[in-house]
Structures are given as C-alpha cells and as structure tokens.
Amino acid sequence: MKKTLSIILLLCLAAGINAQNAGDFFLTKDTVIGKTFNGNDVTATHYKPQHKIYRWHWDGFSDNLLLELRQTNKKGTSFKNEGSIAMIDLDDKSVKWSRNINYNNSETKLQGKYLFFSEKKKNFCLDPETGNVRWENRNNFYFIDPRLNIGVGYPVQSMSNNLSAIDLSNGNTLWTKPVDRTRGWDDAYMLSDSVLLVAVNGIQALELPTGNGWTYKAATSQKKIGKMIATNAAGILLGVLTGTVVYQTNPDEVTEMVSNMLIDDDNSIVLASRDMISRVANTGEVLWSTPLPEKITSKSSVFLMDSVVYMINRGYAFYNGGFSMVGDPYFAAFNLNDGSQRYLNMIPEKKEFIRNFQVINDMLFLVFENKIATYSLAEGNLLTEKIIGLEKGEQLDAFIESGVYVRQSDSIFLDMAAAYPEQNLMMTSQNRVISLTDSLETLITYDKEDVFE
Structure with a gap:
C-alpha cells in the first residue's frame, strides 16, 4: 500500500479506543500525528464503529461518507454475512441513517451522485440523505450519464444480454435491446451529448434516449x-x-x-x-x-x-x-x-x-519487466534500451504523472511530475521511483519511504 500524504478523516479499526458515550455509534480517541509550521500539535480523531469497516464510499464532493460495516468471528479473522450500511455526516460525524444488510445476497454501489442497493433480484435507488427508497427496478448499471439522467445496465443476478436504459429520476425503463455482454465491455465513451459508444465485440453506438444506433462487429x-x-x-x-x-x-x-x-x-x-x-x-x-x-x-x-x-x-x-x-x-x-x-x-x-508506455515528442518508451526501450515513431526503429537495476522480486510498473509526491523534509512534499517535468519518472512494484533521462540514464532513485501518494 502507498502512503497517503494528507488525512481528512481517519477511520480506525484497532482495539483499545475509549468511548465518549455508550450509546454513540463511534468510539473516539484523539491522537497527535505531527506538528504545524509554527510548532503546534496536529491532532487527528480516530472513529471506531461497532463493526469492522468492510468498504467505504464517497462521491468526491458531498459531506456524506457511506460505510459498509460487517460482523466478524470472535477472533476477528474472517467476515460473517451479517452487517449494515451507514451514512455518516463528515461535518459532525453523526449517523444520518443506517440499515441492516446480508452480504451474501446484497451489494452497495455509489455511482456519481446515485446510491444503489441491490438485494436478490431487485436494485433500489436510495436517497443519500435519508436512506429512503426513491424507486426500484431490476438492473445493475454499467454506465450512467448524469446530464441526461440515464443509466444503462443489465438485470441483477442474471446472465441476460438484454440491455436497458433507465430514467434515473423515476426508475422507468426507456428502452430494451439485446447487446451481448458475454465477454464484457472493453470501453465506453460518450461520442456526443446523447450517443454512447460501447466497445463490446466491436462497437455498439446507442442513442441513450431512444436506443437507436448502429453496430460495427x-x-x-x-x-x-x-x-x-x-x-x-x-x-x-x-x-x-x-x-x-x-x-x-x-x-x-x-x-x-x-x-x-x-x-x-x-x-x-x-x-x-x-x-x-x-x-x-x-x-x-x-x-x-x-x-x-x-x-x-x-x-x-x-x-x-x-x-x-x-x-x-x-x-x-x-x-x-x-x-x-x-x-x-x-x-x-x-x-x-x-x-x-x-x-x-x-x-x-x-x-x-x-507493461506500460509513454510518448515524448518523436520517442516511444516501452516498459518491460526489468527493461525500458525507446523507439523512433517516425521510422519505427530501436533507439536505445537499458536493463534497470532492481531489488529482488521487484518489477517495473508505470510512468507516473501527477499525484505522486516525494518528501523533501518533514513538512515539505513535492509533486514529482510537476517539480521535474524534464525527467521520466518510473514507479516500480515496490513503490520506488527511478528518474531517467531520455537516453535512459539514471538520475536518481527515490526510496519507497520518501514516496507518497
């Protein structure tokens, strides 16, 4: 796991946390995790729910955090099927609502601003604020267009290849047509304001409001x-x-x-x-x-x-x-x-x-397990290649862009792609970053202890 640089809310599963009130949903404990620039303590509050956190969902913009909580055996080494889902208000850490679920036959999905809870052969659209059911139907959604408020998907717990478009405001079916999903969807892209392209056994173009379109096999x-x-x-x-x-x-x-x-x-x-x-x-x-x-x-x-x-x-x-x-x-x-x-x-x-590739001007960089090779795009010929010195069991992974930081001091972290745009930054399977020139000469290697995401 890569280390996270900033902490907004830390949900802790460890034992030994003192309760504020016996009836509270969370047991809480404050912990000093660092210092500010002027030397003051930085304090984080740990929140421990009654059961272990199985999964969590956040839409990226609201104050709602959905927790999937799941019971364990007495030793805490394996999950049971019993549990609940709970919507937490990130402002005051209160529980807006919760409901018991059985993980053996249910699934919770947060897709953009839409919260879905499927159970047996039904899919429920829930109000994130109250947990009330807005509407129900029988489709899992593969793609959602929030502008048109339309979702497309297939029947829950079924091998059916009948794709349906659903009006997400009320759950009504707009159209249904056969679109084979036996081998899965490889890609999906909105070609225009209303036309969805699906890479499935070729290309399927679908006018979302009507279902009309064309097929390239x-x-x-x-x-x-x-x-x-x-x-x-x-x-x-x-x-x-x-x-x-x-x-x-x-x-x-x-x-x-x-x-x-x-x-x-x-x-x-x-x-x-x-x-x-x-x-x-x-x-x-x-x-x-x-x-x-x-x-x-x-x-x-x-x-x-x-x-x-x-x-x-x-x-x-x-x-x-x-x-x-x-x-x-x-x-x-x-x-x-x-x-x-x-x-x-x-x-x-x-x-x-x-494993990975990138293009810089007329140069194509290809990444293999322990080697990088560069080719000319104009001619297609090999320019240079180099075996990269790696640790035991380590492999080359991917060129990094934004969002990966290197520690400069205890309080200063730099976005590597922004700070060193002239370098080719290669992440390894052990979270080390190797900086290379265009001629594949190694400039510096950043140890995993100094690399953060």
Missing part, C-alpha cells in the same frame, strides 16, 4: 483448444496450491483482444481487434480496414499523432478470466486517412509483454 476473442486447455488445467492446479482460481462463462476462450477506442477530430472511431484495425465514421460507415497479423495480435493500445495512427500490441490478453501472455509484442503505424500501413515492427521480447 469485430473479432475480439478466440476459442483455444489442445495446448491451451492443458495450460488451463495447470492454472487450476496452481490455484489449488495458492488458493486463487478464476473462471469465466466461456471456457477455453481468449478475450479482450482489442484496443481502446480512439476518437479523432472528425468524431470517427479507430479500433484495433485481433485481425483488423479499422476507422469507423460516427454514422457507422466503415471508412477503411487494414488486416493485422492474427497469429500474434492480442490486447493493444492506439493513439494519434499528426494524422498517423500508432498501434502498440501489448502481448497479452485474458484467458478463462485470468491474465495470459498471448501473441507477440509489436508496434505499427497507419495513415489516418486511408489506413495504409507505414510499418509494422516486431519487438524482440517475445517472452515478455509491454
């Missing part, structure tokens, strides 16, 4: 037999040993062999699948399609620079619900206007996958 999954089945069996055996097994509804199938949806200046959509990269107009017309090498293409990322579409094949996908190295890493460039291929270059690390 693409191959984003692949059945596997023989060797892959043996691999799956080994994975199940490993799960037995480690206690973790992942299953999916379509056995022996590789999924998510698709890119993000790239929206260009003309509101056209570029999408790469396992055998094709295409540009589709916002009316559904296919403007061009260019074949991709199907045997090596898997999960990919696309981005646009100067009328050139760049595609990075990551070298992985998902097999039977779990991460799997599928295909080979490569990157390619295509003309935005006609789809003609400028180049397609294989990357030597065939037993690796691309």
Whole structure:
C-alpha cells in the first residue's frame, strides 16, 4: 500500500479506543500525528464503529461518507454475512441513517451522485440523505450519464444480454435491446451529448434516449483448444496450491483482444481487434480496414499523432478470466486517412509483454519487466534500451504523472511530475521511483519511504 500524504478523516479499526458515550455509534480517541509550521500539535480523531469497516464510499464532493460495516468471528479473522450500511455526516460525524444488510445476497454501489442497493433480484435507488427508497427496478448499471439522467445496465443476478436504459429520476425503463455482454465491455465513451459508444465485440453506438444506433462487429476473442486447455488445467492446479482460481462463462476462450477506442477530430472511431484495425465514421460507415497479423495480435493500445495512427500490441490478453501472455509484442503505424500501413515492427521480447508506455515528442518508451526501450515513431526503429537495476522480486510498473509526491523534509512534499517535468519518472512494484533521462540514464532513485501518494 502507498502512503497517503494528507488525512481528512481517519477511520480506525484497532482495539483499545475509549468511548465518549455508550450509546454513540463511534468510539473516539484523539491522537497527535505531527506538528504545524509554527510548532503546534496536529491532532487527528480516530472513529471506531461497532463493526469492522468492510468498504467505504464517497462521491468526491458531498459531506456524506457511506460505510459498509460487517460482523466478524470472535477472533476477528474472517467476515460473517451479517452487517449494515451507514451514512455518516463528515461535518459532525453523526449517523444520518443506517440499515441492516446480508452480504451474501446484497451489494452497495455509489455511482456519481446515485446510491444503489441491490438485494436478490431487485436494485433500489436510495436517497443519500435519508436512506429512503426513491424507486426500484431490476438492473445493475454499467454506465450512467448524469446530464441526461440515464443509466444503462443489465438485470441483477442474471446472465441476460438484454440491455436497458433507465430514467434515473423515476426508475422507468426507456428502452430494451439485446447487446451481448458475454465477454464484457472493453470501453465506453460518450461520442456526443446523447450517443454512447460501447466497445463490446466491436462497437455498439446507442442513442441513450431512444436506443437507436448502429453496430460495427469485430473479432475480439478466440476459442483455444489442445495446448491451451492443458495450460488451463495447470492454472487450476496452481490455484489449488495458492488458493486463487478464476473462471469465466466461456471456457477455453481468449478475450479482450482489442484496443481502446480512439476518437479523432472528425468524431470517427479507430479500433484495433485481433485481425483488423479499422476507422469507423460516427454514422457507422466503415471508412477503411487494414488486416493485422492474427497469429500474434492480442490486447493493444492506439493513439494519434499528426494524422498517423500508432498501434502498440501489448502481448497479452485474458484467458478463462485470468491474465495470459498471448501473441507477440509489436508496434505499427497507419495513415489516418486511408489506413495504409507505414510499418509494422516486431519487438524482440517475445517472452515478455509491454507493461506500460509513454510518448515524448518523436520517442516511444516501452516498459518491460526489468527493461525500458525507446523507439523512433517516425521510422519505427530501436533507439536505445537499458536493463534497470532492481531489488529482488521487484518489477517495473508505470510512468507516473501527477499525484505522486516525494518528501523533501518533514513538512515539505513535492509533486514529482510537476517539480521535474524534464525527467521520466518510473514507479516500480515496490513503490520506488527511478528518474531517467531520455537516453535512459539514471538520475536518481527515490526510496519507497520518501514516496507518497
């Protein structure tokens, strides 16, 4: 876990907290956690509810904090199904409302300003201020547009592929139509004020008020037999040993062999699948399609620079619900206007996958387990590569942007991306940050004790 720099409210689960009043919802205790610039104590108040906090939800702007509380066994080592949810007023720490729930057949979701509580086959929209039921229906929501006040989703606790649009002001159904979700949604994006794009087996465009739209079909999954089945069996055996097994509804199938949806200046959509990269107009017309090498293409990322579409094949996908190295890493460039291929270059690390990437001017940085390589976008050729010295069990993770801080002193913390914009800041799996030049020379390494989020 990364350390948090600022504390607004600390909800403590530890024992040994003194009660203010026996009937209070919280047991409280004040603790000095630091000093101000002028030497005064900084005091935090710990609030301990009657049961352990299982999850918490905050909408990011209101004074409401929703707690999911769950009972445990006598030793406190495992959760029971009994518990409650409680809405806390962050101003005065009072309980606005609470209700008992059974975690075996219920789920609580805070989606933007909307609070949903699903139980058995019903989904209730609750008033965050009172906990009263505003309305009920039978849909879990995959996407919500707060401007139109419309949510789209599928029936609760059902394998149905009937997608419904719901008026969030009253819970009424606006329309229902079949949209296959067997392999999940890969992406969702509002193309205009009223049109939702869903990356699901290609692209599904939906006019939210009416359900009208168009479909572009693409191959984003692949059945596997023989060797892959043996691999799956080994994975199940490993799960037995480690206690973790992942299953999916379509056995022996590789999924998510698709890119993000790239929206260009003309509101056209570029999408790469396992055998094709295409540009589709916002009316559904296919403007061009260019074949991709199907045997090596898997999960990919696309981005646009100067009328050139760049595609990075990551070298992985998902097999039977779990991460799997599928295909080979490569990157390619295509003309935005006609789809003609400028180049397609294989990357030597065939037993690796691309963990992260970034683009600086004409340079593409690719991140592997313990190595970073840079390529020229114009020509597609390798510029330089370097193996990064890591600690035992450590791996390279991602380039950081804003929100990661480095300690300068006991009271001064700097946002690293803002303070050092000329550096390439790489976070590792052990929360160290390595600062690199464009030529991949190491400038400084920040230990995890000095890195905060």
